[in-house]
Amino acid sequence: MSIDTHSRPDAARPETRDKVRVFMTGDCEGLAELRQALGRHPEVDFVGSSTSISEAAGALRGGHLGVVLHGTRFSTFPQAEIAAIREHTRASVILLASGEASALLDEALEAEVADVLLLPQMTENLVFAIRKASRSGGRAPGQPGRRGRIVTVFSPKGGTGKTVISTNAAAAVAKYEGKKALLLDLDLQFGDAAIMLGIEPEKTIYDLVVAPGELDTEKLAGYVTRHGSNLDVLPAPLRPEDAELVTETKLGKLLEVARESYDVIVVDTSPFFHGPMLATLDRTDELLLVCSLDVPTLKNVRLALQTLELLSFPPDRIRLVLNRANSKVGMKPGEVEGALEVKVRFSVPSDRSVPIAVNRGNPAVLADARADFSRSLREMAKAIVPAEVAAGKGSRRWFGKG
Numbered sequence: 001m002s003i004d005t006h007s008r009p010d011a012a013r014p015e016t017r018d019k020v021r022v023f024m025t026g027d028c029e030g031l032a033e034l035r036q037a038l039g040r041h042p043e044v045d046f047v048g049s050s051t052s053i054s055e056a057a058g059a060l061r062g063g064h065l066g067v068v069l070h071g072t073r074f075s076t077f078p079q080a081e082i083a084a085i086r087e088h089t090r091a092s093v094i095l096l097a098s099g100e101a102s103a104l105l106d107e108a109l110e111a112e113v114a115d116v117l118l119l120p121q122m123t124e125n126l127v128f129a130i131r132k133a134s135r136s137g138g139r140a141p142g143q144p145g146r147r148g149r150i151v152t153v154f155s156p157k158g159g160t161g162k163t164v165i166s167t168n169a170a171a172a173v174a175k176y177e178g179k180k181a182l183l184l185d186l187d188l189q190f191g192d193a194a195i196m197l198g199i200e201p202e203k204t205i206y207d208l209v210v211a212p213g214e215l216d217t218e219k220l221a222g223y224v225t226r227h228g229s230n231l232d233v234l235p236a237p238l239r240p241e242d243a244e245l246v247t248e249t250k251l252g253k254l255l256e257v258a259r260e261s262y263d264v265i266v267v268d269t270s271p272f273f274h275g276p277m278l279a280t281l282d283r284t285d286e287l288l289l290v291c292s293l294d295v296p297t298l299k300n301v302r303l304a305l306q307t308l309e310l311l312s313f314p315p316d317r318i319r320l321v322l323n324r325a326n327s328k329v330g331m332k333p334g335e336v337e338g339a340l341e342v343k344v345r346f347s348v349p350s351d352r353s354v355p356i357a358v359n360r361g362n363p364a365v366l367a368d369a370r371a372d373f374s375r376s377l378r379e380m381a382k383a384i385v386p387a388e389v390a391a392g393k394g395s396r397r398w399f400g401k402g
């Protein structure tokens with residue numbers, strides 16, 4: 001079997017276009033050749049492949065995929081295989097089959113797949129289908145969507161400053177950048193974002209996920225608590241045992257809905273890669289990875305970077321935050337960068353205004369706006385507001401038919 005890997009002379013190939021992140025699952029005749037051709041195609045970021053869908057779970061969930069290509073040897077529609085992929089990702093799926101599998105086509109049109117291609121195919125035809133499928137983004141074609149930016153604040157260690165940074169950054173986005181912002185406390189068992197903000201919420205994320213009926217933007221609005229900075233807050237459950245009801249699926253849905261009504265969603269987290277955290281990573285636009293100048297934290301941040309790589313989390317979405325960067329503790333910021341092989345994007349100074357503000361339940365960016373800490377957090381807030389929102393163009397984006 002021969003696969004044409006040459007581009008058509010008329011094929012548009014602007015190098016500036018975003019690459020589509022593609023993962024390949026399953027197997028069928030001709031798939032190996034396609035894999036090679038896609039691996040070197042300039043418009044495709046080929047994340048990897050696995051014949052087994054269950055082994056691909058990490059990449060499917062955390063890989064920020066535009067498209068999943070699934071090869072099948074069945075001549076009828078592989079319902080179970082597609083359902084297994086759907087458990088892990090909302091990315092568009094293109095089904096690939098070889099030879100006489102035309103019986104597939106009728107059924108597939110009804111099902112949740114973006115396209116079906118029978119191999120062999122010219123690479124450019126496949127890339128065209130990939131671009132088209134990625135534009136529909138796994139949503140129903142034509143469905144409108146505002147796309148709030150999801151900023152996740154994570155550190156594999158407790159006490160590094162995740163909650164201080166997420167509450168202050170979120171309050172600064174709402175107050176000083178004037179954007180619609182939501183703070184979601186995903187430290188589900190011991191979240192203290194509400195306390196640091198000095199609010200006593202009546203409802204938490206637990207009440208929202210156990211409430212009957214479909215979750216939509218109106219319902220979400222009924223469960224958030226408004227902070228004085230104009231920030232909306234969805235706090236962690238009040239009792240640790242309620243955390244387990246906040247499942248990965250519920251959280252995925254919640255984030256999708258939140259994206260429709262907020263410009264920025266800041267997620268505070270616990271130091272674990274649990275199910276809801278994976279659902280969050282899958283949708284995260286910017287990951288603020290918090291490190292400090294101590295050896296155990298450094299060791300764990302290094303491990304976290306390795307885990308993120310295993311999950312195929314895009315490295316260009318990781319921003320290293322060095323908290324208490326000015327502490328004189330026998331380790332320099334340059335040593336952190338050297339050990340992690342990642343540049344520090346935000347340096348946050350240690351500042352006594354922080355513990356004072358924490359104990360008063362009033363974020364330092366608001367309570368002591370001129371403190372060094374507050375200046376640095378306001379810079380961070382400016383940087384995480386989406387470019388089109390910052391430019392005052394609004395963040396509404398429409399997904400047209402491919």
Ligand SMILES: Nc1ncnc2c1ncn2[C@@H]1O[C@H](COP(=O)(O)OP(=O)(O)O)[C@@H](O)[C@H]1O
Nearest residue numbers: 158159160161162163164324349350351354355
């Ligand atoms: N930049 C800072 N300057 C001074 N104190 C800080 C700073 N960042 C964090 N802290 C202190 O460290 C404590 C732990 O921070 P926290 O945000 O709760 O950590 P995490 O959420 O990662 O467990 C806070 O109560 C705060 O007093």
Ligand SMILES: [Mg+2]
Nearest residue numbers: 162163187192
């Ligand atoms: Mg915390």
